[in-house]
Amino acid sequence: MRARRASPWPTTPRRATACTGFSCLExxxxIIDARGLKCPLPVLRMEKRLSQLAGGQRLVVLATDPMAKIDIPLFCRQNGHDCQVSQAGEELRFDIVAAQS
Structure with a gap:
């Protein structure tokens, strides 16, 4: 039995995906952990990540800033993203589906 050589390239864990013939979806x-960050940082981090996602991909934002409850759904509504908000104690959770391009 031959010993397996180490790869010269760094390896990163791959995200779970589901393939449907023509495309693969995660x-x-x-998840963006914006807990402890104050306005406008949660929205800015979410905006940057959403710009990298394909339409239909999901993003979860966790935040504790009370203004995020207003700012994040407003941003999503203005840009066509679907946003669901839930709250557990002080922590807000935003489940976002990126708009189709």
Whole structure:
């Protein structure tokens, strides 16, 4: 039995995906942990990540800033993204689906 050589390239874990013939969609959403950050940082981080996602991909934003409850859904509505908000204690959770291009 031959010993397996180490790869010269760094390896990173691959995200779980589901393939449907022509395209692959991630099965786990990206998570942005913006807990402890104040306005406008949660929205700016979400905006940057959403610009990198394909339409239909999911993103979860966790935040504690009370203004995020207003700012994040407003940003999503203005840009065509679907946004669902839930709250557990002080923590806000935003489940976002990126708009189709």
């Amino acid at each position: 099965t786990e959403p990206d």
